[in-house]
Amino acid sequence: MxxxxxxxxxxxxxxxxxxxxxxxxxxxxxxxxxxxxxxxxxxxxxxxxxxxxxxxxxxxxxxxxxxxxxxxxxxxxxxxxxxxxxxxxxxxxxxxxxxxxxxxxxxxxxxxxxxxxxxxxxxxxxxxxxxxxxxxxxxxxxxxxxxxxxxxxxxxxxxxxxxxxxxxxxxxxxxxxxxxxxxxxxxxxxxxxxxxxxxxxxxxxxxxxxxxxxxxxxxxxxxxxxxxxxxxxxxxxxxxxxxxxxxxxxxxxTKVDDIMFTDVPVVDAETTLTNLRLQYFGPYRLPVLPVAVGGSVTGIVSEKDLEGVASAEWDLLNAGRISKPIPVEKTVPPGTPLTEAMKSMKSFNDFILIVKEDDILGILSKQELLNYFDMRMKLQKK
Ligand SMILES: [Zn+2]
Incomplete structure (x- = not known):
C-alpha cells in the first residue's frame, strides 16, 4: 500500500x-x-x-x-x-x-x-x-x-x-x-x-x-x-x-499458536550481559527473552535495555539487574487470532508473548510475521 x-x-x-x-x-x-x-x-x-x-x-x-x-x-x-x-x-x-x-x-x-x-x-x-x-x-x-x-x-x-x-x-x-x-x-x-x-x-x-x-x-x-x-x-x-x-x-x-516461535530460551538471572549478548540475543534474534530466578520466570529482558547499558559494564551486570516485569498488554493467551494479537503490536519491531498461566509458550516478533507473510504471498502466487 x-x-x-x-x-x-x-x-x-x-x-x-x-x-x-x-x-x-x-x-x-x-x-x-x-x-x-x-x-x-x-x-x-x-x-x-x-x-x-x-x-x-x-x-x-x-x-x-x-x-x-x-x-x-x-x-x-x-x-x-x-x-x-x-x-x-x-x-x-x-x-x-x-x-x-x-x-x-x-x-x-x-x-x-x-x-x-x-x-x-x-x-x-x-x-x-x-x-x-x-x-x-x-x-x-x-x-x-x-x-x-x-x-x-x-x-x-x-x-x-x-x-x-x-x-x-x-x-x-x-x-x-x-x-x-x-x-x-x-x-x-x-x-x-x-x-x-x-x-x-x-x-x-x-x-x-x-x-x-x-x-x-x-x-x-x-x-x-x-x-x-x-x-x-x-x-x-x-x-x-x-x-x-x-x-x-x-x-x-490464523491463530498465534500457528506461527509463534516456540523454542524461547530462558535466561538465568545470573547471566552476565556479555553472555546475554553472545549466547542469547546474538544467535536467537528475538527482541525480548524471559529471565528466570531458580528456574521460574520472573520477567523479561529486552535487547533495547541491553543496548542502553554501556558495554564497559556488561561483564559487571547480570540479566536480573536489567530485567523488567512482563507487561500484561504484551501478552495474549494461546488461541488468539493473529489479527487480534497484531493490534497489540505498535510496530513491526515490537513483540507479543503467548502466555498460559505464567508459562511463556512462545513469542511473536518481526521474524515470525515476515515468515508468515512470505508464506502467504507464495501460496497466493500458486
Ligand atoms: Zn472516500
Missing amino acids: PSSGFKIGRIFGIDIVINITWVLILFLLAISFGELFRTYSTDPGGFNQPFPGGIWPWAAGTVTAALFFVCLIAHELSHSLVAKRHGVEVKRITLFLFGGVAEMSGEVPDPGSEFKMAAAGPGASFVIAGLFFGLLFLASYLDLSTVILLPLRSLVELNIAVGIFNLLPGFPMDGGRILRAIIWKKTGDLKRSTRISTIVGKGLAVVMTAGGLYLLFANFTVAGIWLIFLGVFLYLLANASYKQTLYNLAAAD
Missing part, C-alpha cells in the same frame, strides 16, 4: 499523513486552478467583472488548492469517524491523489458498518459542496469580487466531482466498498464480494486509462494526463487492496 509519507498533524487521535505524491498534486492543482482563473481575466464568463491579472490567478489558485486539500481531509476524516463508531480502529489517514486511504487495523466487522463507513466520505464531500454553495450564494448576493466568487464556485464543483468520483463502484473506492457491502450482505461471502468489486474496479481503471489516451490524442492533453494518471493509479490500488484484504482474512483465520 502506498502509505509512506510525512505526518502533518493529528485530529481525533488519527494521524494525518501526506504521501509524497501529494506535494506534486498540490502543485499541479494550484497551477490548474491558476490557469483556469487566468482565462476569466480576459472573458469574465458569467461574472460581472473579469478576474484580475498578474499574480492574482496563481495566488487564488494556491489558496483554492489548499482549501481543496482541507476538504479531502474532511472527506477521509468522516470515513474514519464512522469507522471508529463501528469499532474499527483507524490509525492514520494518508492523502494521495484525489483522496486518501484511511488505514484501518483489520477488516470491517459486517456489511452494514462497511456500507455506512464507505458512504460517509462522499456524503461529507456533498455536504461540503453545499456549504461552499451557501458561501457562493452569499458572496454573489454581497456582490463580491470574482477573486472570491470563482474559487468558491470551483470548490463547489470539485467537491461534487470528488463525491461522484468516489462513488464509482470499483473497489477500493468508496463506491466499490458500497458495492462490496451490498454483495457481502446478499452472499455472506466477504472474499467473493471483494473479488467481484475488485474486478469492477480494475475494469473502471482500464476504461479511465483508455479514455485518458483518447483525450490525449484528441489534444485535450491536461485532461488526458489526469485521467491516465488516475486510471493507472486505481488499477494498482485495486490490486494492492485486494491482496491486503486476503491477508487480513487469512490473518483472521
Whole structure:
C-alpha cells in the first residue's frame, strides 16, 4: 500500500499523513486552478467583472488548492469517524491523489458498518459542496469580487466531482466498498464480494486509462494526463487492496499458536550481559527473552535495555539487574487470532508473548510475521 509519507498533524487521535505524491498534486492543482482563473481575466464568463491579472490567478489558485486539500481531509476524516463508531480502529489517514486511504487495523466487522463507513466520505464531500454553495450564494448576493466568487464556485464543483468520483463502484473506492457491502450482505461471502468489486474496479481503471489516451490524442492533453494518471493509479490500488484484504482474512483465520516461535530460551538471572549478548540475543534474534530466578520466570529482558547499558559494564551486570516485569498488554493467551494479537503490536519491531498461566509458550516478533507473510504471498502466487 502506498502509505509512506510525512505526518502533518493529528485530529481525533488519527494521524494525518501526506504521501509524497501529494506535494506534486498540490502543485499541479494550484497551477490548474491558476490557469483556469487566468482565462476569466480576459472573458469574465458569467461574472460581472473579469478576474484580475498578474499574480492574482496563481495566488487564488494556491489558496483554492489548499482549501481543496482541507476538504479531502474532511472527506477521509468522516470515513474514519464512522469507522471508529463501528469499532474499527483507524490509525492514520494518508492523502494521495484525489483522496486518501484511511488505514484501518483489520477488516470491517459486517456489511452494514462497511456500507455506512464507505458512504460517509462522499456524503461529507456533498455536504461540503453545499456549504461552499451557501458561501457562493452569499458572496454573489454581497456582490463580491470574482477573486472570491470563482474559487468558491470551483470548490463547489470539485467537491461534487470528488463525491461522484468516489462513488464509482470499483473497489477500493468508496463506491466499490458500497458495492462490496451490498454483495457481502446478499452472499455472506466477504472474499467473493471483494473479488467481484475488485474486478469492477480494475475494469473502471482500464476504461479511465483508455479514455485518458483518447483525450490525449484528441489534444485535450491536461485532461488526458489526469485521467491516465488516475486510471493507472486505481488499477494498482485495486490490486494492492485486494491482496491486503486476503491477508487480513487469512490473518483472521490464523491463530498465534500457528506461527509463534516456540523454542524461547530462558535466561538465568545470573547471566552476565556479555553472555546475554553472545549466547542469547546474538544467535536467537528475538527482541525480548524471559529471565528466570531458580528456574521460574520472573520477567523479561529486552535487547533495547541491553543496548542502553554501556558495554564497559556488561561483564559487571547480570540479566536480573536489567530485567523488567512482563507487561500484561504484551501478552495474549494461546488461541488468539493473529489479527487480534497484531493490534497489540505498535510496530513491526515490537513483540507479543503467548502466555498460559505464567508459562511463556512462545513469542511473536518481526521474524515470525515476515515468515508468515512470505508464506502467504507464495501460496497466493500458486
Ligand atoms: Zn472516500
